Amino acid sequence: MAWVVLFIAGLLEIAWAVGLKHTDGFTRLWPSIATGVAVVGSMGLLAVAVRTLPLGSAYAVWTGIGTVGTAVLT
Numbered sequence: 001m002a003w004v005v006l007f008i009a010g011l012l013e014i015a016w017a018v019g020l021k022h023t024d025g026f027t028r029l030w031p032s033i034a035t036g037v038a039v040v041g042s043m044g045l046l047a048v049a050v051r052t053l054p055l056g057s058a059y060a061v062w063t064g065i066g067t068v069g070t071a072v073l074t
Contacts, residue, residue: 002052009045010065012038017070042066 019035026032042062050058 002049002058005045006049006053006058006061007065009042009049010062010069012042012045013062013066014069014073016042017066018073021074 016035016038019031019038022028022031023035024031046058046062049062
């Protein structure tokens with residue numbers, strides 16, 4: 001289950017990284033709110049996942065998902 005939570009955290013990592021582009025320097029309200037929610041959700045789910053997974057492995061997977069997904073979508 002921790003791997004599923006980590007995968008969802010990685011997807012939220014992609015969402016906030018892509019969302020930053022749409023905030024226009026945090027001048028647009030709804031994209032800014034969505035980006036903020038994605039940041040909090042991503043890091044919160046990462047924190048939940050590392051309760052059972054090794055921190056190094058979880059962080060590597062989380063950033064890997066975020067990096068690849070962001071590169072593909074931007």
